[in-house]
Amino acid sequence: SLLLGLALAVRPGIARDGRSRTLDITLIAAAAACALQLLPMPPPIVQAIDPRAMAVRTALWLPPLLTPPNPLWIPISIAPHDTLAALGILLSAMIMFWTCRRVCEQGGTGRIVRAVAFIGLAASIAGIIQRAQSIDLLYGFWRPLDAGARPYGPFVNRNHMATWIIMACPLAFGYVLARVPRHERPHRFSQTIVNAVKRLGTMRIWLVVAVCTMTLAVLLSGSRSGLIGLISAFAMSAVLPRRRGTVAVRRSMIFQFALLTLVVVWFANYDVLMRRFDETVTRAQGGRGRTAIWRDALRLVEDFPATGTGAGTFGKAINVYQTAEPGYAIDQAHNHYLQLMAEGGAWLLLPWALAAGLFLVLANRSLKQDLSSNYLIRAGACAGIAGVLVQSIWETGLTMPANAMLFAVLAAVATHNPVPSPGWTAAH
Secondary structure, X not given: OHHHHHHHHHOOOOOOOOOOHHHHHHHHHHHHHHHHOOOOEOHHHHHHHOOOHHHHHHHHHOOHHHOOOOOOOEOOOOOHHHHHHHHHHHHHHHHHHHHHHHHHHOOOHHHHHHHHHHHHHHHHHHHHHHHHOOOOOEOOOEOOOOOOOEOEOOEOEHHHHHHHHXXXXXXXXXXXXXXXXXXXXXXXXHHHHHHHHHHHHOHHHHHHHHHHHHHHHHHHHOOHHHHHHHHHHHHHHHHHHHHOOOHHHHHHHHHHHHHHXXXXXXXXXXXXXXHHHHHHHHHHHOOOHHHHXXXXXXXXXXXXXXXXXXXXXXXXXXXXXXXOOOOOOOOOXXXXXXXXXXXXHHHHHHHHHHHHHHHHHHHHHHHHHOOOOHHHHHHHHHHHHHHHHHXXXXXXXXXXXXXXXXXXXXXHHHHOOOOOOOOOOOOO
């Protein structure tokens, strides 16, 4: 309701601007394709589309009404309630994207980034305290329903919190660079120290603290995919600003990376990280772990290549195919792309692939056209998206509502229509 209220107040333009109209229409078509998975149809049609549809339903639900002489009409989705929930998350993310895009076009990019940075700072501090005290409760109070949960901050899964931080860190980092004065006169060492002390209470310093704290939270979480994704995001953050960065921006970037290196060297728990990577290799050699889950998921994809089992249904559908991790319920494919193929087949994969291509073209065009310092914030948003796409090779963190919303925010920051500027101006 809060999101809808914000959207009504902002009144985002959907498919109105010529530069983003094709992307908006493609997103609507992708959402419609997801909704059509809920459309009831005669069982023979479902069986013709996906020959294994009835066998999987029978194995899961043992439904007597699916057999003659009184077959009911059924949707493509094997679990309509789960697909409806996934569709709700998708529509909310789309509304968030259009709303934030409008806010950015009205000059609110800075306010959005500051809010994201401070939320990330608070969540990271909560996660670090929780990890230090070995508390397996959400916020140290609520016990998760999932017996295998590993709570970290506000997330039930440490990898999912890492997904959020992977997106938030480079966005805040880009904002820090955008607030660097374009021209800084050289000072003596003593004056440089004085200027640094004066900045202790400024927004730039607090955002630097937020970036370092979020990075520390990922290191302490022991999330392997989170660490790889964050490194990828920061690598992209170092590459994109090189196109147009001033000397002051490059100095600030070097300082920030030096500070992050200090945080990593000082606080990283190398024993935990090495143990986690060794665990990955050992489980893979024993026919367990992610590679075994991927093999089971590929069998599911082969049986439902056209329309999939329905968005949000992987956790139920994989029960029929599961050979990995006996004794445990697997609710995700640990590969977002593989899970999309299993749940949506070609029916969802094609429109989303088209939407991804259109987004890349629009984001690249926006980066080239933005002549203000907000270019650096756009670069940070693109770096965050790149980092989470790398992490998605091993995780499905974007299926979490909070992560889906932040991904939509980054997409809006990256692609909003740049305001014409005669020169390099300060970020809002």
